Amino acid sequence: MSDPMAEIRASFFIECEELLESLQDGLQLMDDGDTDPETINIVFRAVHSIKGGAGAFGLDDLVRFAHRFETAMDEVRAGRFHPDGEAIRLFFACADILGDLVRAARDDEQVDDAVTGPVLEKLDKLVGLEEEEEEVLDFTPATLSLDFGDGGGLPDLPDLPDLSALPAADPSEDTLPSLELPADMPAPVAEAAMESTAKGFTVHFKPENALYASGNEPLYLFRALRDLGDISVTCHCGDLPDLDQLDPDTGHLSWNLTVHTEEAEQAVREVFEFVDGLCVLEIKPLTGGGAMVAPAPAPALVVEQAVEIAAPEAAPLAAPQKPQVSTEAAPAPTPKPAPVAKLPVGSDDDTIDAAPKDEKTAPSVPAKATGTPTQPRATVRVDLERIDRLVNLVGELVINQAMLSQSVTEAGLPPNSPVSTGLEEFLQLTRDIQESVMMIRAQPIKSLFQRMGRIVRESSASVGKEVRLYTDGENTEVDKTVIERLADPLTHMIRNAVDHGLESTEKRLESGKSREGHVTLTAQHRSGRIVIEVSDDGAGINRERVKQKAIEKELIPADAQLSDSDIDNLLFLPGFSTAAEISNLSGRGVGMDVVKSSIQALGGRISITSHEGKGTTFSISLPLTLAVLDGMVVRVADETLVVPLNAILETLTLTDDDLKALGPETHVVQIRGGFVPLLDLGAELGYRKPQDSYVGGIVLLIGQEDGNRAALAVDAIEDQRQVVIKGLEGSYGRVPGIAAATILGDGQIALILDPTDLVGQASGRTRVRQPQQALVG
Amino acid sequence: MALRDQLRVMVVDDMSTSRGLITNALDSYGIRNVASAADGPSALQKLAAYPVHLVISDYNMPGMDGLQLLHALRSNGQTRGVGFLLITGRADREIIDMGKRLGMNNFLKKPFDPAGLRGAIEAIVGKL
Numbered sequence: 001m002s003d004p005m006a007e008i009r010a011s012f013f014i015e016c017e018e019l020l021e022s023l024q025d026g027l028q029l030m031d032d033g034d035t036d037p038e039t040i041n042i043v044f045r046a047v048h049s050i051k052g053g054a055g056a057f058g059l060d061d062l063v064r065f066a067h068r069f070e071t072a073m074d075e076v077r078a079g080r081f082h083p084d085g086e087a088i089r090l091f092f093a094c095a096d097i098l099g100d101l102v103r104a105a106r107d108d109e110q111v112d113d114a115v116t117g118p119v120l121e122k123l124d125k126l127v128g129l130e131e132e133e134e135e136v137l138d139f140t141p142a143t144l145s146l147d148f149g150d151g152g153g154l155p156d157l158p159d160l161p162d163l164s165a166l167p168a169a170d171p172s173e174d175t176l177p178s179l180e181l182p183a184d185m186p187a188p189v190a191e192a193a194m195e196s197t198a199k200g201f202t203v204h205f206k207p208e209n210a211l212y213a214s215g216n217e218p219l220y221l222f223r224a225l226r227d228l229g230d231i232s233v234t235c236h237c238g239d240l241p242d243l244d245q246l247d248p249d250t251g252h253l254s255w256n257l258t259v260h261t262e263e264a265e266q267a268v269r270e271v272f273e274f275v276d277g278l279c280v281l282e283i284k285p286l287t288g289g290g291a292m293v294a295p296a297p298a299p300a301l302v303v304e305q306a307v308e309i310a311a312p313e314a315a316p317l318a319a320p321q322k323p324q325v326s327t328e329a330a331p332a333p334t335p336k337p338a339p340v341a342k343l344p345v346g347s348d349d350d351t352i353d354a355a356p357k358d359e360k361t362a363p364s365v366p367a368k369a370t371g372t373p374t375q376p377r378a379t380v381r382v383d384l385e386r387i388d389r390l391v392n393l394v395g396e397l398v399i400n401q402a403m404l405s406q407s408v409t410e411a412g413l414p415p416n417s418p419v420s421t422g423l424e425e426f427l428q429l430t431r432d433i434q435e436s437v438m439m440i441r442a443q444p445i446k447s448l449f450q451r452m453g454r455i456v457r458e459s460s461a462s463v464g465k466e467v468r469l470y471t472d473g474e475n476t477e478v479d480k481t482v483i484e485r486l487a488d489p490l491t492h493m494i495r496n497a498v499d500h501g502l503e504s505t506e507k508r509l510e511s512g513k514s515r516e517g518h519v520t521l522t523a524q525h526r527s528g529r530i531v532i533e534v535s536d537d538g539a540g541i542n543r544e545r546v547k548q549k550a551i552e553k554e555l556i557p558a559d560a561q562l563s564d565s566d567i568d569n570l571l572f573l574p575g576f577s578t579a580a581e582i583s584n585l586s587g588r589g590v591g592m593d594v595v596k597s598s599i600q601a602l603g604g605r606i607s608i609t610s611h612e613g614k615g616t617t618f619s620i621s622l623p624l625t626l627a628v629l630d631g632m633v634v635r636v637a638d639e640t641l642v643v644p645l646n647a648i649l650e651t652l653t654l655t656d657d658d659l660k661a662l663g664p665e666t667h668v669v670q671i672r673g674g675f676v677p678l679l680d681l682g683a684e685l686g687y688r689k690p691q692d693s694y695v696g697g698i699v700l701l702i703g704q705e706d707g708n709r710a711a712l713a714v715d716a717i718e719d720q721r722q723v724v725i726k727g728l729e730g731s732y733g734r735v736p737g738i739a740a741a742t743i744l745g746d747g748q749i750a751l752i753l754d755p756t757d758l759v760g761q762a763s764g765r766t767r768v769r770q771p772q773q774a775l776v777g
Numbered sequence: 778m779a780l781r782d783q784l785r786v787m788v789v790d791d792m793s794t795s796r797g798l799i800t801n802a803l804d805s806y807g808i809r810n811v812a813s814a815a816d817g818p819s820a821l822q823k824l825a826a827y828p829v830h831l832v833i834s835d836y837n838m839p840g841m842d843g844l845q846l847l848h849a850l851r852s853n854g855q856t857r858g859v860g861f862l863l864i865t866g867r868a869d870r871e872i873i874d875m876g877k878r879l880g881m882n883n884f885l886k887k888p889f890d891p892a893g894l895r896g897a898i899e900a901i902v903g904k905l
Contacts, residue, residue, distance in 0.1 A: 004801050012794040041839070048837055052866050053794045055888030063888075139873055141883035141900035144830070144860045 012053045013106040014381060017447075019046040020099045024450045027095055031088045037077070043091075044073040050098065059105045061116075066101075068120050069094045072127040081127050089457065090126060093119050096454050200229065200261050200286040201268050206254035211278035218255065224271045229261030258286065384480065387440050391627050394434045395724040398628060401430050402721060402745035431722070434628060442477035445523045445532075448487060449474050452494050452521055459498045466505060466516045467498050473523035478530050482622055485602055486532070489595040493534045493618055494519065496592070501536035501616050511613065513537065529646070530624060535617035541610040543567045550576065568608040572596045601729070603739060605756055631752060632700070633719040633744065637687035640750045642723050642742055643712070647755040649703040651717060656695050665690075667766040669699065669711040676701065679762045680713045681753075685737065690766050702755045710759040713766070721745075725752065736761050781807040781905040787827070788813040789820040789834040789846060790864070799833055799864075802891035806905055817841030821849055824856055831882075831902060833894075836865035836872060844872065847879045860901045864889070 026043035029036075051066035072091075075081040083091065097116055104111045203225070207218060225231055239252045246252075259268060265283055272281055405423055413419050449471045460467035478486075502508075502517035509515060518537045523530060543564060550556045550570045562570075570576060574593040599606045604622035623629065631642035632651075652658075654669065659678070662668045667678040678699065682688040691697070691713075699711040723742035728735060728751075737758035738751050786808055790796045796813045803811050812827050814820035816838055824832075832850065836843035843863050850856045863876055863884040876884060885897040899905055 004797075008794060008797040008801060011797065015792060015794050045837055045839060048866055049792050049795075052887045053792060055866075056795070056798050058888075139877070139884065141897070142880070143903065144858075144882065144901055 203257040204282040206280040406745035446474040476523040497536040501538040532620045537615040540612040634714040635716045637682040642752045649701040785810040785829040787829045791838040817846035831860035
């Protein structure tokens, strides 16, 4: 085991990231005008907790900065300082720097004082606070006298400390100073927690031998009962005979259960439906509420429960103590009758009532610990590498499963044979596993959006524009790798939107817009892909200037006839920069072409829509996962290829009527009144020359993000299946029209098409020019 | 049997880092019967099933702060006598005075080292 302190330190930095996130959220709420004290408290607490943890690890830089930030936030919290927009912007800057300091501390790096200094100066000026000396407080610790008894057994906890030893006023209920408690948290929470709602039932359950003989198991019944609500279970073993008289085939146990539920008695009865007639069963509604169910004050029971629950926490010590518990605790006087004794259970009552027999009363099923709803769900932090290994293994499983399917088919087994149906289930399981594994890798895109918030703040400040970022769909879950690799392109797009997309404040006011420019960042799931949009409410693309620029740079011929969307797409050409003078912001040598290729590297596409005077929207569409895809396996010119299923709208067989010649070399396909260009996959990939005739041929209708369609002619459709994506780019660079490769069930390697890229670059040649034909002829 | 072997402690802090640090420190001087909770309400719930001699609680926690937890402990018959050590980042007079009135046994200012924590505990329960 590694050093526990190193582990705690590592988990501190992870926890810091969570705190920084809630810090950003809180500040955002404050910025939106939220003055709820709890919001301010969240912000304060985040800074406070980071400081506290940093102190423990001696991260002095972090502590110093966090302390000043905390002091300022404390002023806000105390209502002595009311932050305005400027102050909140400063707080955002502080939060950003705090994040920098946390990461620097984590990576053993330094943050330049030049970064922190000015912000701290502003902070002190704004809040107007001098470092206060903390006064030395006099406090005399109050000792407890602990009496552990003589036997070394578990102490009698409730009475253990002598209250009179406390120096302060006797802290009884009457004299306790009043303390403001949260509205939703009544003071005697402990009692409240122990008390139950009066709703529920007591169940006496005594199985007969026939119950066991028919294969029933009481534990399962109790578990089913637990699904109805909290239960407490007391096993009654008073009927157990001595060992020499014990018949191992006879049941001697009976149980008393208390279940707290809103359900009707019928629901409780249904749990025991299958053992009806095989047991003695008495179900009575709970009366009197709390007293019945509060954890028994009887020491024996309490201690037993304590050990039960303590076991996972302090297993090594709790376990050996167990025997002591029963022997030591049993003779202890019973302050109140054990609550179970109140249960109307018939003739066995006495055995439970008497305290000394409690030693035999083992609560076999500890009441289910229901987490309070406010608690965050339990999580486990896992090394990403482990998940990736799992993802790879699942990929192999998918391939293996495909191979197995193939062998079964080749063996000529009928589809209804047990092997085939078993394989079918195997397929389903493989898919479920794969989906679950993908879900482990997915995380909300929120962290990325928060980073973009910082980009907007910093970039708007540096170009002197007032910009507000709106985000939507922050909880959209995206593959972690995708999130990481999106950071750079998205940063650039956001900078672009602030710098080029939005007009200057004066221009905005002139054109009747709000002073503050808006940049909107959204994420959503759309038909198996993730769509992320960056939009601004700026002036829109100045197409005239874009075209002019492209002509000047000789990217397009001077007489080119371009549609609006063609012009917009010029922005993605390598070496294109629109700003008349390169500002210090976007002009960093990264063009939209780089953005486009990094999106493409993720299997995504990017498109633009722009409206003059209203703004521009960049839309990125990404696959949900980078590991597998559903594909259609097709054959063309004796090659096997995979076409991503989500790109295929439909498949059809061409008739003579469908095909129309267009121009000297191309065909279009008439589909329901529309015309779609026909592309021969074999010809486009250079496998063969265009065919003489496509009548009777199979085409895949490909739909693209921008709504364009194309008909892709193939020779045959072989299969539809899930394939594991194996990247090609590491070895071959980017291959036009090809997204990746995969391994098919027979071990053969097949290329996975990138239909959009293919269609975009297609020659469209589906006919041989007449002169050539003449030559042949 | 040494005191440290019998002493049962509950650590309450909303930061898992702090819980880890305290538990680690307790472990280093042999206190192994330690439970922990991430907030006041769940601490109270756990205490009902796992009574302890000493509660070590952070002051600044969401929902229910350390002193509110102390108040709840002192208001309940079963837990009113439990020892209480408050860990706080800021030892304001206000906090400490309220702690005193509620019967706080001791407090410890952050940041602290294991020795400091040990001292603060020993001031309550005696030599470990």
